[in-house]
Amino acid sequence: MAERRIGRKTRAARQGYALVTVTARDANGFVHHYDEIETPIGSLHEAVAVMQLHSTGTEIAHRESGTA
Numbered sequence: 237m238a239e240r241r242i243g244r245k246t247r248a249a250r251q252g253y254a255l256v257t258v259t260a261r262d263a264n265g266f267v268h269h270y271d272e273i274e275t276p277i278g279s280l281h282e283a284v285a286v287m288q289l290h291s292t293g294t295e296i297a298h299r300e301s302g303t304a
Contacts, residue, residue, distance in 0.1 A: 254280050 249255045254277050258270040 249274050252277055256280060 247255065253274050255272055255274055257272045260268045260270075262268065
């Protein structure tokens with residue numbers, strides 16, 4: 237297996253799946269790291285779409301364009 241820059245072993249996801257690592261920063265500046273998970277690509281697309289729909293950036297853009 238190939239080495240990543242940070243020294244972890246890389247692995248490949250199964251067909252139709254993606255390896256996902258999530259890092260989030262909350263309102264207080266705390267960073268939350270979640271372990272790498274293997275998830276179906278469809279679930280990944282749905283989760284990202286939901287986050288985009290509920291993001292404050294999307295909300296602001298809709299308000300500014302007058303479509304909200």
